[in-house]
Amino acid sequence: MKFESLRIAGLRCLDGVAITPAPGISVFVGANGAGKTSVLEAAYLLSHGRSFRAGSRDVLLKRGATSLSVFAEVRAGDDRARRLGLGRESGRWQARVDGDAVSLGSLVQECAVVCFEPGSHDLIAGASDERRRFLDWGLFHVEHGFVNQWRRYQRALKQRNALLRTGAPLDGGLMDPWESELALSGEALSGYRKSYLDRLVPHIQGFMGNVLPELGAFSLRYKAGWDEAMDLAATLHERRGRDLGRGHTTAGPHRADFSIAFEHAPLREHLSRGQEKLCALACLLGQASLHAALRGEWPVVCLDDLASELDRTHQEWVVAQLLGRDVQVLVTGTEVPHALTDQPVTVFHVEQGGVTALL
Ligand SMILES: Nc1ncnc2c1ncn2[C@@H]1O[C@H](COP(=O)(O)OP(=O)(O)OP(=O)(O)O)[C@@H](O)[C@H]1O
Secondary structure, three states, rough: EEEEEEEEEEEOOOOOOEOOOOEEEEEEEOOOOOHHHHHHHHHHHHHHHOOOOOOOOOHEEEOOOOOEEEEEEOOOOOEEEEEEEEEEOOOOOEEEEEEEEOOOHHHHHHEEEEEEEEOOHHHHOOHHHHHHHHHHHHHHHOOOOHHHHHHHHHHHHHHHHHHHOOOOOOOOOHHHHHHHHHHHHHHHHHHHHHHHHHHHHHHHHHHHHHHHHHHHOOOEEOOOOOOOOOHHHHHHHHHHHHHHHHOOOOHHHHHOEEEEEOOOOOOOOHOOHHHHHHHHHHHHHHHHHHHHHHOOOEEEEEEHHHHHHHHHHHHHHHHHHOOOOOEEEEEOOOOOOOOHHHOOOEEEEEEEOEEEEOO
């Protein structure tokens, strides 16, 4: 998938911005605080429905503005063109595909963007919800049945938690249907995640061996969110009393996680901050590569502040990985990163909320 155009209004400092990114590599340069990362946030917003930076979607709204909009014309690998939009008007967010109002989920399915940015090490060192989001975003784009199970699970979880908070009788008939729905959709969700990881690991491995060869063999372990010695239905039933005390459901795929280990760094705590970043980069490129294998096209790859995040050797390595492929890349930096100075790139200057192509 590639962006043919991107229009941004009322997003942080950006207003009235119209960009025609190159089909290959585009580099956005400018001073600190100029708005370079915000350009990537706009692209990411269409693909994830949120920013990669902390905070709610609403903080993206330009101070003092009443509306925000991001529109893009995208072309898929099969040459199919689509017009995508996400905007906030009168306090409401609305997604659009080809002019029609659609759910956020339908928009996100049309747009695939992966982003390596200063917070990416959270995928390795941060809370488990980062890793679940990573898995689910990948699944959302390659496995149609997943969305339905995910929605069923979220609905049943909400209902079971609501009943737990009201202190509904444990043996009451109210709990049984939701618990059974939770168990069925939860087992299905977990099955999707496991088979996705089975396919993902070889793709990550291919990159990991190059970025962190000194750490030896890499392995990834999935934790389903409950002790799988027992099925989820029996686990939920057995935990009713405990969950009632806590006021929420303490087992299930909403507690799932995965951990990464290396032959010479068996614990996450053994990794330096730089190694965590490289590990996250390998995971993101692995996800992009699996997406390409299954969908026949690469997602757009964003590299925020590339020169500050990676040493020169790894900058050159990531550029070499991407140059040989049919992938659109959006890079930011205070200047064109060293690894790209001799490459065919289109440079945009970002200044005071505006973006201009440099000829
Ligand atoms: N809601 C908002 N409304 C208006 N301006 C905002 C809002 N949120 C952030 N800003 C400003 O918008 C700019 C956006 O910064 P952004 O992070 O995109 O810049 P950058 O060019 O990537 O900077 P750096 O090189 O420092 O990482 C900053 O000047 C910031 O103060």
